[in-house]
Amino acid sequence: MNMVRLSWKYLVAKPMNTGLNILLLALGLAIITVLILIQDQFENQMSRDAKGVDLVVGAKGSPLQLILSSVYHIDFPTGNIDLKEAKGVSRNRLVKKTIPLSLGDNYGGYRIVGTNHDYLDLYEVSFASGGAWEKPFEVVLGSAVAEKLNLKVGDTFMGSHGIGSSSHEHDHHDYRVTGVLAPSGKVVDKLILTSLESVWFTHGKEGEHDHDKMENAVAKRGFPETEEDRQITTLLIQYRSPMAAVQLPRFINSRSSLQAASPTFEISRLFELLGVGIKLIKGLAFVIIFIAGLGIFIALYNSLKERRYDLAVMRTIGASKGQLFVHIVLEGIILTSLGAIVGILMGHLFLSFLVMGQEQGALSNISAWIFLKAEVWILVYAITVGVFASLIPALGAYKTDIAKQLTK
Known part of the structure; x- marks a missing residue:
């Protein structure tokens, strides 16, 4: 039966x-x-996107907003910070490495991030085609950006002001694609990466859009050398020793106009809040x-x-x-x-x-x-x-x- x-x-x-x-x-x-x-x-x-980032330094405001905007690129930045102050933090004996970021523009809703080649190393990226930027207004596309916007090496486009897609275009200089990243499953897949100088020249004075200046090499590591008063959005920091986790955030928050936030702490707090729901x-x-x-x-x-x-x-x-x-x-x-x-x-x-x-x-x-x-x-x-x-x-x-x- x-x-x-x-x-x-x-x-x-x-x-x-x-x-x-x-x-x-x-x-x-x-x-x-x-x-x-x-x-x-x-x-x-x-966890994957925050790997290798021990501390984020930016303008005063919400620490969680600072982390979400700088590490995960899903919120608005808290503001800009002075380049000289950022360099001062990078010279601290407790700091092993700093990676500057400049935000504020987008193309097709995807954020344009001004940084240096250390940011590529941080996420251990590989290139599907082309290579990293060498001059101002050269960009590297994340795999999702290239696929969605149908862009490839050698193509050009005009960036737009603001984080959202509905914003006015910058009409001074085109960006040119020099590389497309292979899919990694990380935040870089949805970013457009370029040099700090590109972001500065886009938002700078009229004279900075001189085509002769666009042929200069950009800073591939560290900060660009400049005598002018410049600003960046945030600074990603790696600690030199475990002691830095105790001393450095307290030092920055109490003795400067900057704000320091730990991705580990803020995301744990976020998960705790979400856990109730x-x-x-x-x-x-x-x-x-x-x-x-x-x-x-x-x-x-x-x-x-x-x-x-x-x-x-x-x-x-x-x-x-x-x-x-x-x-x-x-x-x-x-x-x-x-x-x-x-x-x-x-x-x-x-x-x-x-x-x-x-x-x-x-x-x-x-x-x-x-x-x-x-x-x-x-x-x-x-x-x-x-x-x-x-x-x-x-x-x-x-x-x-x-x-x-x-x-x-």
Whole structure:
């Protein structure tokens, strides 16, 4: 006697009840699936992009905003800082390396970041074509930028003022693409990288747009040599020793007009704040799953009352008590297994709609169709719910009195 097939036939015989129980369970599991996918990929992405950056120094303001704008490029900068002050910080004995950044322009919504070649080394990039910039207004494109904007080595474009895509163009000088980065899964995939001098000349005086000046070499490491009063947006710092983590932020925050923020600390604080909301949503999902489990129990219990005669007949033709017990438990397992599969697929489908069109921002690097090991535990959890929901009805089937039921 094939118990799996028999259990399936009984479920199919009541499609409305079966479908409702599967859908209710699937909704709860879909919510958990979405949360697992977002939390895992978001945390991994944050850790990957902040690797090698111990401290960020910028203008006074929100430390979290400073980190989000300078490391992850998903917020507006807190302002600019004086180049001389930035150089002073870089000469501190506790500092191993500094990488200056200048922000403020975009092309097609993708940020143009003025920096030096140390920024390329920080993310250990490789080139799909071309190479790094050598002169002002030469740029390197992240892989996502090149693909989305259909640009290649040798192409030119005009940058626009501001972080957002709806801003006016700079009409002084074109940027020329010298290299395209290979995909890395890091923040550089969605950036347009150039020299600090390019950003300065774009926002500088009219005389700085002299074409002769555009043939000069740019600073590939450290800061450009200049006698003029210049500004940058932020400074990425690597510590020389663990002692710097204690002393340097306090020194900068208390004895200068600058602000120092730790990516590790600020992102941990962000995850802590987000964790409260995630726990509430997970709580709601578990309530839905509990209701679904209760629904499965009621459906099986009511079904047992209607099928006592059928179960008695099964006993008379050779089915054991154990087989009847397994038969009812299998119904619960089949119901919850289908609910888990449907729920996981619904979670991935919902996430794909959520990230659709998110070319930039916190959700832009999240893939909806990555399957994690944790999702196997969703299936295990669902089957466990099915087993527990079917235990009491299964015991009722086990104790079926053949003579009494056939007499009725």
